[in-house]
Amino acid sequence: MADDDEKVPGRLVRTLKTGLLGGKVAGSYLGGKLMDRFRGDGGRAEAELQRHVQNAKRIVSTMKELRGPMMKVGQLLSTHAEALPGEYGEILRSLQSQAPPMGYATIREVVVRDLGAPPEELFKDFSRTAIAAASLGQVHRATLPDGTDVAVKVQYPGADASVDGDLKNLKLGASMVKKLLADLVGNDRLDFTPVAEEIAEHLAQETDYCRDAYNAQLIGKLFAPYDWVVIPKVHPKFSGLRVITYDYVEGVDLGTALARGDLAQRQRLVRQLSDAFWIQLMRGGVLHADPHPGNYRILPDGRFGILDFGCVKVFDEQRFLIPFAEMVRGRMTRDDARFKKAMVALGLLHDPDDPREMEDMCRIADYFSTGLARDEEFDFQSFSYVRAAKELVLYFLQARRVPPSQRDMIFLTRVVLGYYEYFSRAKARTNFRRLVEPWVKDGWTGRTIEIPPYGD
16 A cells, blocks of 8 residues: 655645745755854864755755655756755766665555556566655666566546645746846846756656656657667557656666776767767657656667657757757858848847857857867867856856846756766767757758647
8 A cells, every 4th residue: 555645745845845945045055154154264264164055955855855846956956066065966976876765665566547447467577666866756676577667657546636736836936036137236137047948847747657668769760860869669558648658778877987988988978979869859859858868768789769759859940940040050060140130040049249248159159169160179078067167157257247048948958957967977078060060061951850749
């Protein structure tokens, strides 16, 4: 019998606990700063370190308890650990692989309700212990009656309600921040609602397992011609609204592969990551966009596996794909006229005749086209994408200008920063321009796969 209390907490509990956490963290830092006045230099440094550790543990503990979108945010932050104080980065990384699973009785009940029978009747074997646990569900290894090894993803009870509640809080918060900042500085470009809308769209996808299966089949068709990529097959007879069954993919996660591999292996992973990104964007107009290291599997034979399809974006050709390709080409070739036209089409350049706006966009483009400007080897180990990002933010703060928000670019930024993190971990030295050029030299030439409307 499942424990009735074992589910993702509801909106009221989540709001209260998040507020309590914020109060504790803020109080810790405020009180600590006051006490630091009575400490020597060495004592202040030690006290600050202890505050970071204590607060990081508080944040992780609350995220693990609340699961859902709150934990998803923590996992995203953990993939950019270099941007955080060292103690935060290391502690947050525990969210990538040590999320607490729910008990087997709870998981069994979800399977019964969704598929009509318990796991021990549906499957030849079904592990009672989860092999992975995440923010909205967990994965169990199993065997189908015909002997096929599979991974069964089961959604937590209350996960959809937690997303609903957190998204209402998020949208309300974004609206309030927009009004507050606009009143304070008189600039209506300080708008976080596109960020909230983008997060909302893709968190809603995360709890829609039918969409998960649709996305997996879409990505599978796209990569079918590429034998070095493995996309697990969905088994519809063993899948439903809260349960989805995929082929099991043997191998190690990307983080482990980058830590263990020699230089040749790491260089190969950089090429695979880069090619997989551009195949999706420039051949399919889609993008798998959850850059969690556990969502990439490196098989024993060196093939590159992609897992978990709850967050996949389908881009519009006219609004995004065509001008985005032109933007990249314009920046790589230093064609200012092409670049400017593309930025206007993307809605990122309001006044093409304003030299300040153009300078702003060039700064942003230079950051996101790192390694592409010159036909030479680029050292991702010496390039600090975190330091460069901080310098970019500092520039805009000092200039008191804020770049416009654009949903597609917000989404893409999340993925690009994840890739920079992995290129940095790989300590790669490669001619990145030559890796990318074959995919963008002809611009957007159309999708190589048909994308049927979801739900048909």
